[in-house]
């Protein structure tokens with residue numbers, strides 16, 4: 001069972017070089033940036049939002065291997081973003097709301113399945129979601145289910161309460177892990 005004391009994640013570091021100007025935004029219930037925050041009558045927020053300005057470099061929290069590069073993570077009229085799925089030891093992280101065309105590996109090429117990364121490596125940039133809100137949308141999975149991370153019909157969750165995330169059944173609440181990463185980075 002997932003636990004922040006798990007040695008696999010004990011040395012993870014924060015996905016940005018600095019703390020957000022607004023502080024620990026992933027804990028801001030009033031701004032609905034927390035895990036489980038209301039999004040729609042049939043959907044709750046499946047990750048946490050770490051607010052940073054558009055184009056801010058996003059850093060790998062640990063060494064990892066790319067599972068998928070996802071175009072059109074958010075595909076709205078006025079903006080689009082990418083997402084990167086990464087296997088960090090047993091965990092799967094989806095780095096979401098990335099700037100299109102800027103999710104690049106160490107050779108400057110768009111990430112491919114099986115590409116590897118080092119901890120702290122720049123893996124992309126914050127994308128543009130809305131005029132007043134740019135962020136890394138950080139999703140986390142334990143890695144013991146298979147298939148698409150997004151699953152509109154799934155109501156069964158093994159590790160979180162609630163059933164409206166529209167995600168894979170091994171979804172985790174990233175909050176304590178992000179707290180740990182911030183501490184490890186000295187924030």
Ligand SMILES: [Zn+2]
Nearest residue numbers: 047048049137
């Ligand atoms: Zn989000």
